[in-house]
Amino acid sequence: MARVVVGMLGLGTVGTGVVRLLNDHKAVTLKRVAVRDLRKERTLVPRCAITDKAEDVVEDPEIEVLIEVMGGEHPALELIVKALESRKHVVTANKEVLAKHGPDLFKLAREKEVAIFFEASVAGGIPLISTIQKGLEANQIESVRGILNGTTNFILSDMEQQGETFNQALAKAQKLGFAEADPTSDVEGFDVAYKVSILSALAYGNFVKPDDIYRRGITHVDAADLKHAREFGYRIKLIGRAERTNGGVAARVEPCLVPLDHPLASVSGSMNGIVVTGHAVGELTLVGPGAGELPTASAVVGDVINLASALKLQDFASYFHGEIGVDWQSVVSADQWISPYYIRLEVEDHPGVIGRIGSIFGANQVSIQSIIQRGVAEQGASIVILTQPVAAGQVDKAMEMMKSEDFLVKVGTCLAIFEGRNGS
Numbered sequence: 131m132a133r134v135v136v137g138m139l140g141l142g143t144v145g146t147g148v149v150r151l152l153n154d155h156k157a158v159t160l161k162r163v164a165v166r167d168l169r170k171e172r173t174l175v176p177r178c179a180i181t182d183k184a185e186d187v188v189e190d191p192e193i194e195v196l197i198e199v200m201g202g203e204h205p206a207l208e209l210i211v212k213a214l215e216s217r218k219h220v221v222t223a224n225k226e227v228l229a230k231h232g233p234d235l236f237k238l239a240r241e242k243e244v245a246i247f248f249e250a251s252v253a254g255g256i257p258l259i260s261t262i263q264k265g266l267e268a269n270q271i272e273s274v275r276g277i278l279n280g281t282t283n284f285i286l287s288d289m290e291q292q293g294e295t296f297n298q299a300l301a302k303a304q305k306l307g308f309a310e311a312d313p314t315s316d317v318e319g320f321d322v323a324y325k326v327s328i329l330s331a332l333a334y335g336n337f338v339k340p341d342d343i344y345r346r347g348i349t350h351v352d353a354a355d356l357k358h359a360r361e362f363g364y365r366i367k368l369i370g371r372a373e374r375t376n377g378g379v380a381a382r383v384e385p386c387l388v389p390l391d392h393p394l395a396s397v398s399g400s401m402n403g404i405v406v407t408g409h410a411v412g413e414l415t416l417v418g419p420g421a422g423e424l425p426t427a428s429a430v431v432g433d434v435i436n437l438a439s440a441l442k443l444q445d446f447a448s449y450f451h452g453e454i455g456v457d458w459q460s461v462v463s464a465d466q467w468i469s470p471y472y473i474r475l476e477v478e479d480h481p482g483v484i485g486r487i488g489s490i491f492g493a494n495q496v497s498i499q500s501i502i503q504r505g506v507a508e509q510g511a512s513i514v515i516l517t518q519p520v521a522a523g524q525v526d527k528a529m530e531m532m533k534s535e536d537f538l539v540k541v542g543t544c545l546a547i548f549e550g551r552n553g554s
């Protein structure tokens with residue numbers, strides 16, 4: 131059997147796993163690997179050339195497939211472009227580059243009749259992308275929604291189970307290696323937004339610009355919210371979604387209250403979980419490791435092996451890229467998103483406050499489903515409200531009006547409640 135010659139950019143967590151899985155593989159030869167620092171101590175040294183000049187890998191004419199597992203936007207983007215221009219196929223785990231430059235990269239790949247495979251870019255070891263692209267080809271995808279970031283899921287699970295604050299849980303995640311020294315991309319939801327952009331390309335044909343995705347992270351979630359959510363029968367999870375909604379596509383990242391009996395509520399710690407809804411198959415839930423050396427390498431090497439098999443087909447170029455478009459996907463305005471909401475207000479404890487809150491909500495067409503009051507030591511009270519489904523814009527207006535009321539100490543939190551389907 132002819133062997134496929136492969137080069138790799140990066141020998142960190144994922145690259146090391148790839149070397150482990152490719153060692154002695156019958157159909158794939160790893161010829162060159164590029165790193166940033168040749169002096170760094172490695173847990174595994176590949177049995178091939180190692181260089182600190184990434185161009186040496188990209189310019190090697192014998193290499194047919196470039197594996198990009200160096201991460202970051204630059205110079206990964208320029209190296210991928212160079213590889214595509216010289217008609218190399220690309221296997222990448224880089225969600226940031228795909229989400230920010232997907233349309234141009236897929237256009238170039240199509241022009242050059244080469245493929246981009248990217249299974250590891252969303253949900254690590256879970257074969258989510260091939261499930262949507264291949265297994266669900268007969269379906270119109272109604273929604274792809276889930277827990278797509280292990281770091282934030284670990285933090286929220288820890289806050290709930292141990293009663294810790296966000297900062298305590300973040301420090302623990304960093305100590306255990308589940309969070310980066312700079313956790314911004316994870317905790318502010320950027321990482322999930324990149325994945326939502328990719329999921330939109332798979333489900334609806336085009337990537338969404340990351341800046342067009344409604345995004346809220348978890349830094350404002352308070353331990354009190356996790357406790358109240360539990361009282362009402364929910365658990366708080368950071369949910370990313372690409373979803374067909376009234377006349378368009380919604381792309382959102384936000385912490386949501388997930389009902390305890392929904393499969394996503396029991397996805398805890400650093401695991402990922404995704405629910406894909408297709409018009410024919412119904413709801414499909416995938417749960418598994420969204421990161422880590424071998425799980426992520428499993429996705430990368432799976433792509434390389436699938437690519438190696440596809441290369442044997444005569445018309446492989448048409449086989450690869452049918453469904454991913456080269457335009458940006460427009461999304462419906464965040465104000466029009468319909469959901470029930472959980473709202474926590476801190477108020478001064480006088481008579482008539484609950485009546486006034488009810489009037490403000492009523493004036494903005496927000497219907498209350500339930501309301502509870504809890505004492506907050508001497509300072510006042512915490513009022514927790516669950517609303518009926520309502521447009522997000524109406525909730526924002528009610529909150530703005532609430533801010534001018536003397537009784538309001540602060541708007542604690544306002545979170546969407548996760549439902550089966552938007553607005554239904």
Ligand SMILES: NC(=O)c1ccc[n+]([C@@H]2O[C@H](COP(=O)([O-])OP(=O)(O)OC[C@H]3O[C@@H](n4cnc5c(N)ncnc54)[C@H](OP(=O)(O)O)[C@@H]3O)[C@@H](O)[C@H]2O)c1
Nearest residue numbers: 140141142143144165166167199200201223224421422426
């Ligand atoms: N880690 C996961 O579990 C996971 C899961 C899913 C997707 N991903 C994605 O996979 C990619 C790699 O992640 P990772 O965790 O393996 O990263 P990592 O551990 O930080 O490794 C990055 C590797 O790239 C090398 N590198 C960085 N800049 C370079 C440059 N300019 N030239 C040559 N080599 C360079 C580094 O070299 P040195 O070793 O010399 O520093 C290192 O070997 C990222 O896109 C990430 O988002 C990771």
